[in-house]
Amino acid sequence: MAGSDEVSKIACGVSSSRELFQRAGEAGAQLVLVHHGLFWRNEPLLVDRRLKGRLEALFAANLTLIAYHLALDAHAEVGNNALLADLLGATREGEFTSVGAGARFDEPVTIGELTQRLEQATGRAPVVFAEGAERIERVAVVTGGGGTRLIEAAHEGYDALVTGEPEEPALATARELGIHFLAGGHYATETFGVKALAARLADEFSVDWEFLDVENPV
DSSP: OOOOSSOSEEEEEEEOOHHHHHHHHHTTOSEEEEEEOSOOTTOOOSOOHHHHHHHHHHHHHTOEEEEOSHHHHHOTTTOHHHHHHHHTTEEEEEEETTTEEEEEEEEEEOHHHHHHHHHHHHSSOOEEEOOSOSSEEEEEEETTTGGGGHHHHHHTTOSEEEESOOOTTHHHHHHHHTOEEEEOOTTGGGSHHHHHHHHHHHHHHTOEEEEOOOOOOO
């Protein structure tokens, strides 16, 4: 949706919410960039109280909203998965399940080292099922809700899967397939792409940008 004709500041955040939009307006932004847009999966496409409040906040601040979901996960330079792989100290080798990143460590790491690197990247302690090899050479990274990709990661020979959210079958699957599973939080693993894209846009068009952290424990 379009708001102001001119942009001097970009506000970015992970997920659409009334709080994010209100804070973007208060921060003096004209454009708000998010990873998760106004509609989530198979939600009813109707303007309920929640959506009305979000739209009112956008209109009140004359904000333009732009959202990049899977495209921002998959991008090889500013994508969540490529950026997180780099923060983990691994080199992206290519795609994993079309949106994820398959990466390799120059020097193999232990599950303890990988856990520490993920915690440093996200700022929170991850859920870890240490069920794989002692030496981790290849890691699949699928941020956010990529926990469903554990079986594929194991079948494709990865030593570990790093994602955002765990699914209930993950522990048994990791144990039976001999692969490490690490979940750093859906929100926490998807802050990287919007920041990188906002910074690139700000540099390209000589505008300011700010990341608005609407904390989410999920």
